[in-house]
Amino acid sequence: MEFIKADNVRFAYEPAEGELPREVLHGVSLEIKKGEFVALLGHNGCGKSTMAKLFNGMLLPTEGKVTVEGMDTADEETIYEVRRRVGLVQQNPDNQLVASIVEEDVAFGPENLGIEPKEIRRRVDEALKAVDMYEYRENAPYKLSGGQKQRVAIAGIIAMEPDCIVLDEPTAMLDPRGRDEVMETIHKLNREKGITIILITHYMDEAVQAGRVIVMDEGNILTEGTPREVFSQVELLKQHHLDVPQATELAYRLRSYGCGIPDGILNEEECVGALYALIRKE
Amino acid sequence: MLSDITLGQYFPGRSILHRLDPRVKMVLVLAAIVLIFTAFNFASMGLVVALVIAGMLLSGVPVKMYLKSMKAILFIVAFTSILNLFYGTGEPIFQWGFMQITMNGVYRCIFIAIRITALILCSSILTFTTSPTQLTDAMERLMKPLKLFRVPVHDIAMIMTIALRFVPTLLEETDKIMSAQKARGADMESGGLMQRIKSLIPILIPLFVSAFRRAYDLAMAMECRCYNSRMTPTKMKQLHMAGRDAVAIVVVLVVIAGVVVGDIFLPSLA
Structure with missing residues (x-):
């Protein structure tokens, strides 16, 4: 059964005064299965970041609907369950850490869920070990490198024990070494913990490592399939000014x-x- | 350049003061501050000063750091105590025109200097030995009864946590913007006061814009991690009182008793 399902989703941002609403997604339908590693590819402004925020109900579709294991993201009753199951990691690692100590930041999610202190401790330790940041648990985030901060942000999501992590260009602001660290971590989580990964990126070499690639262009899905299937359509991609x-x-x-x-x-x-x-x- | 401010800094360590329950520490420091202002003769004041000095030594933080934190307020100490010198009542011991100094004035002058100094040292002991997170945590727990009066205690603590978390980030950003503006020919070091204030505008505007962008991102990240006002959050780190907390409380209580006895039985000087 599909884990996340987007059904004919249309989305327009609230227009600024005196402007007409501009639709960024024109009826996107897609399905994500449990345990998959999906790369969502496309260049700036194609609607891929909007798509990321639709997966956990940070944004709600103007038309159509998004469901996570049957739960509609527009349903206020289940929205926190949806957000627990589908975590979102953003681009800028500096802006998503809340506390001034690494382990307390990782504990933020489980604390909000009202989990027992002992269980939180266990989850925090486990999450930090999963991203190889356990030795840094008592450090201040601002002293860490970009890649390390991003891994702490990922740990903060893992501590909520999600089924799926959506990563919105997690490596865009990192140096090559930070990028490798983060990519390695994501693959490890997918492989060892069976966490579904939706990686939004515009780096082709990152997309190649995914199990399935979905290419978006101007608010529509252009093509999808295994990396081999997608990247053998060189002409199609070039027509839409996408790299291979x-x-x-x-x-x-x-x-x-x-x-x-x-x-x-x-x-x-x-x-x-x-x-x-x-x-x-x- | 912006980072060498000792007042309010935290020095990690394992001293007995570091290991005290932050709630106890906070209450005791408040008690000591009240004592500083209720000691009216040399015996009582001596007792309080001894307590503060003992605290400084027990904290394991170099005395140099305490002196450094005093440097910033030295002027205020001097100014207020000299001012108080002329406000004494009673028989003048020195008179020059309309200005007169009395014995009471001299005592006032000495006491006010000791009071401000002890006040700063006392709060320095607290901030030097308690991490910002422990401080906000303790504050949240101490303010818990206010929840009855619908004070949003948890939200206030959250605001403080975020503010503390972003101080280094925004400082770093300010440095970056300053360099960027200097590279574009901005002049921040010359001109009069107004000129200098005006030259801050090209730094403040980008700083604010970026702070709002960060706030938007952070709010989103917090919501993604199920932050909301409906559920009651738990805490990973629980605070526990230990034997040393009891000892600290007893010590401060003894000093309080001493000051009260001293104030009752000895003449009030200031």
Whole structure:
């Protein structure tokens, strides 16, 4: 059964005075299954961040509906249960930490849920260990690096024991090392704890690592499928001014010059393999 | 540049004062401050001063740090005590024109200097040995009875927590904006007072804009983590009183008794 379901969702932000409402999502339907790793791809202004906020009811669709395990996000009775199950991590790690000590920040979610102190302690320790930040539990957040802060933010979500984490461009403000740390953490959570991951990104190399890729363009879903299926449609993506991973791009260009390189190359390793095979053949 | 302010700073440590229950510490410090202003002769005042000095030494924080925190208010101490010198009543011991100094004035002068100094040292002991989170936590718990009068105690504590959390973030940001504006040719070091105040505008506006943006993000992050006023939140860290808290309370009670006895049986000087 699908875990999150968006059914023909339309969304328009409240217009500023004297302006006409501008619709950012024009009837998006999608389904996310439990345990999946989905990348939501698209360039700025395509509606992917809006989509992120719809998944846990931070925004409500103007038309259509979003359900999380059958619970409508527009239902006020179940909204906190929805938010507990679907956590949201934002782009700027500085702006989502509440307390001035790491472990107290991680405890913020479970405290709001009214959980027993002993159980909170257990969850906080477990969450910090899951993101490899346990040694930093008594530090002040402002002394941590961007990648570390973002991992603390993720721990704050995990401590609520969610089924799904939505990450809205979590690596956009990080240096390459921070990006690797965060990506590694996300994959580990998906693999070891079975947490559903919805990763919103505009980095192609991050999308390639997902189980399924959904490409959005101007408020609609352009295409979806496994990374291989999606990135073999190079022409379609280019028409919509979207990038493809570098290795895919290289293979695509070589092929257009008449080299016998196969379709659907995703990473450097595959590209090197294909080139090697090609050279040996000649 | 903006970071060397000792007043209100916290020095992590394991001293007995660090380990006291923050609620007890807060109440005792308040009691000591009241005592400072109710000691009216040298014996009583001596007792209070001894308590404050004992606190300073027990805190394990270098005395240098306490002196540093005094530096900022040295002028206020000097000013108020000199002013008090001329407001004494009784027989003048020195007269020059309309100004006169009496024995009472001299005592007032000495007492006010001791009082302000002890007040600052006393609150420094509290902030030096208690982390900001412990302070807000203690405050929240001490204010709990106010809930009966519909005072939003939890919200107030939350506001304080967030304010403390964002002090370093916003300081860092201010430094960044200042550098950015300097790089664009802003001049902040010359001109008269008005000129200098005006030159702060290009720093304050971006700072405010970014603070509001942060506030929006933070509110969203808090809501995502189920912050709301309907449910009653729990606390991960529970406060427990221990033997040392009882000892501290007894010590302060003895000093209170001493001051009361001193005030009753000895003549009031100021």
